[in-house]
Amino acid sequence: QVQLVESGGGLVQPGGSLRLSCAASGSIRSINVMGWYRQAPGKQREVVAVITSGGDTNYADSVEGRFTISRDNAKNTLYLQMNSLIPEDTAVYYCNTEIRTVLGARRIYWGQGTQVTVSS
Numbered sequence: 001q002v003q004l005v006e007s008g009g010g011l012v013q014p015g016g017s018l019r020l021s022c023a024a025s026g027s028i029r030s031i032n033v034m035g036w037y038r039q040a041p042g043k044q045r046e047v048v049a050v051i052t053s054g055g056d057t058n059y060a061d062s063v064e065g066r067f068t069i070s071r072d073n074a075k076n077t078l079y080l081q082m083n084s085l086i087p088e089d090t091a092v093y094y095c096n097t098e099i100r101t102v103l104g105a106r107r108i109y110w111g112q113g114t115q116v117t118v119s120s
Contacts, residue, residue, distance in 0.1 A: 038092065
């Protein structure tokens with residue numbers, strides 16, 4: 001069994017920063033693509049940023065230049081550094097990973113979500 005544990009969300013003022021973490025544990029052989037998604041009230045879940053095992057990244061236009069996605073492959077951990085936060089960033093943020101299990105199967109896993117609220 002594989003689980004993703006997210007941390008780092010909270011309440012922050014506009015212009016502030018937060019750092020989200022997502023730690024994967026369990027029967028993991030390797031992890032390919034990892035990403036962050038978010039879901040604001042009344043909206044669909046949308047991609048925020050993704051990163052490949054080789055370190056290539058892609059960002060949503062709304063966050064490019066403000067957010068930085070990174071990963072520690074040795075620790076099976078994903079990060080999202082969020083700077084210059086604006087109220088529109090308010091959402092539940094979810095970690096997403098494509099994992100190859102020790103049995104050889106490829107599976108998609110989601111974290112439990114962590115709330116980010118940007119408000120004065």
